[in-house]
Amino acid sequence: EYAAPVWSPGLSKHQVDQLERLQRRACRIIMGPAYTGYASALEHLKLTTLAERRESLCLNFARSLINSEFEHWLPRPRSSITGRSTRNGQKLDIPKAKTQRYRNSPIPYLTRLL
Numbered sequence: 001e002y003a004a005p006v007w008s009p010g011l012s013k014h015q016v017d018q019l020e021r022l023q024r025r026a027c028r029i030i031m032g033p034a035y036t037g038y039a040s041a042l043e044h045l046k047l048t049t050l051a052e053r054r055e056s057l058c059l060n061f062a063r064s065l066i067n068s069e070f071e072h073w074l075p076r077p078r079s080s081i082t083g084r085s086t087r088n089g090q091k092l093d094i095p096k097a098k099t100q101r102y103r104n105s106p107i108p109y110l111t112r113l114l
Contacts, residue, residue, distance in 0.1 A: 001053060005061040008054045009109035010101075019050050055113070062110035075111055 011019075027041035035041055042048065048056075065074055075093040092111045097103035 001050075001057060004054045004057045005110060006106050008058055009104045009106055016051060023047075023050050058110060059113050062114050065110070066114075073107060074114075 024038050027038060027045060027047075028035045030045065031041050034044075062074070065071060075095055077092055092114055094111050095108050097108055102108065
């Protein structure tokens with residue numbers, strides 16, 4: 001989970017499944033004979049899935065960027081671009097992505113989370 005906002009958006013489905021499989025195996029080892037299933041093990045150990053934790057970490061990081069000295073890394077809110085006050089005025093203008101690689105990079109991903 002170290003630096004998850006940077007590397008998490010670029011993970012493929014296969015890589016996400018491999019990471020989740022690792023947590024499943026760790027839960028099985030920790031629980032021993034009491035292991036009945038992944039969902040019950042997560043509940044018993046008071047854990048969430050790795051995907052949920054990564055998304056939560058990324059969202060917290062994106063929110064912390066908004067009012068920090070690095071807020072210029074994120075696009076401006078729509079209301080500051082159009083000058084209009086709308087229901088979506090606080091949402092950020094999502095950068096246009098011509099390639100899938102840029103679309104899955106950290107800044108567009110964090111912008112979509114917000």
